[in-house]
Amino acid sequence: MSTVFLIESSPKSLYHSIQYSSRTIYLCWHHLTDAIREGTNQYEKAFGRNSKDLFQALYRSDEEMVKFMHLMNSIWNICGRDVITAFDLSPFRSIYDLGGCSGALAKHCVSVYPESSVTIFDLPKVVKTSREHFVSQRDDRIHFYEGDFFKDALPPADLYILARILHDWTDQRCVELLRKGYQSCTPGGGVLLVEALLHEDNSGPLTVQLYSLNMLVQTEGRERKGSEYSGLLAAAGFTCVHIHRTGKIYDVILARK
Numbered sequence: 060m061s062t063v064f065l066i067e068s069s070p071k072s073l074y075h076s077i078q079y080s081s082r083t084i085y086l087c088w089h090h091l092t093d094a095i096r097e098g099t100n101q102y103e104k105a106f107g108r109n110s111k112d113l114f115q116a117l118y119r120s121d122e123e124m125v126k127f128m129h130l131m132n133s134i135w136n137i138c139g140r141d142v143i144t145a146f147d148l149s150p151f152r153s154i155y156d157l158g159g160c161s162g163a164l165a166k167h168c169v170s171v172y173p174e175s176s177v178t179i180f181d182l183p184k185v186v187k188t189s190r191e192h193f194v195s196q197r198d199d200r201i202h203f204y205e206g207d208f209f210k211d212a213l214p215p216a217d218l219y220i221l222a223r224i225l226h227d228w229t230d231q232r233c234v235e236l237l238r239k240g241y242q243s244c245t246p247g248g249g250v251l252l253v254e255a256l257l258h259e260d261n262s263g264p265l266t267v268q269l270y271s272l273n274m275l276v277q278t279e280g281r282e283r284k285g286s287e288y289s290g291l292l293a294a295a296g297f298t299c300v301h302i303h304r305t306g307k308i309y310d311v312i313l314a315r316k
């Protein structure tokens with residue numbers, strides 16, 4: 060067990076995830092009571108950083124950014140394939156992974172769908188680090204795009220993947236982003252949401268309830284139910300929405316134009 064999940068060099072290692080949890084995330088959890096009272100994240104108290112720009116606070120140094128990228132990367136070595144195969148994505152040839160970070164999901168995607176290409180769209184310094192340290196130049200079906208998905212236009216694509224993106228943001232910002240996806244995707248195209256879903260009666264799963272508290276202490280968002288994501292997608296214009304619970308940590312929602 061420890062050889063598979065704890066040793067840093069193991070392909071399924073959770074080493075970076077555990078390090079980030081103990082050295083960064085728990086510092087926000089120390090202020091959980093304040094987070095619940097105030098309904099806001101706790102960067103100011105934990106790190107003396109204003110979180111008006113959430114990812115500027117998260118990436119307060121290059122070192123912190125790389126640690127975060129390793130954290131994001133590690134989980135997809137365990138359940139990335141389940142997420143990418145939850146629906147048949149082969150009809151989507153041009154795919155943008157919005158907030159694609161280290162490119163872990165992009166790699167699974169081009170390996171499962173050899174006819175598709177995936178562009179990792181992320182903030183400029185994340186894209187540079189992803190290109191230099193996470194994605195091999197031999198992956199010639201993986202491309203990069205530096206941008207801000209709230210400020211910049213989205214390049215047209217058949218499918219936009221948003222994996223663990225919406226849970227960072229308020230409903231209003233989610234609809235803003237989904238609407239951009241709706242307007243920019245090709246006819247018949249859509250968005251693929253990858254998130255941990257709460258049960259419809261909020262009774263669990265316990266891990267997702269804990270993730271939601273984690274979102275409270277760290278972000279502007281929360282974990283949601285499938286019906287809540289359907290509501291956000293409908294508000295952005297999407298009518299055809301399919302929800303797939305994988306039975307693993309992350310679930311998948313495909314919405315088509």
Ligand SMILES: C[S@@+](CC[C@H](N)C(=O)[O-])C[C@H]1O[C@@H](n2cnc3c(N)ncnc32)[C@H](O)[C@@H]1O
Binds near residue numbers: 114158185207224
């Ligand atoms: C929670 S991480 C998810 C990363 C990746 N999708 C995954 O599941 O491993 C959020 C990602 O969104 C990116 N991001 C945040 N704000 C952004 C913006 N305004 N424009 C583009 N990317 C952004 C971050 O740099 C980060 O890579």
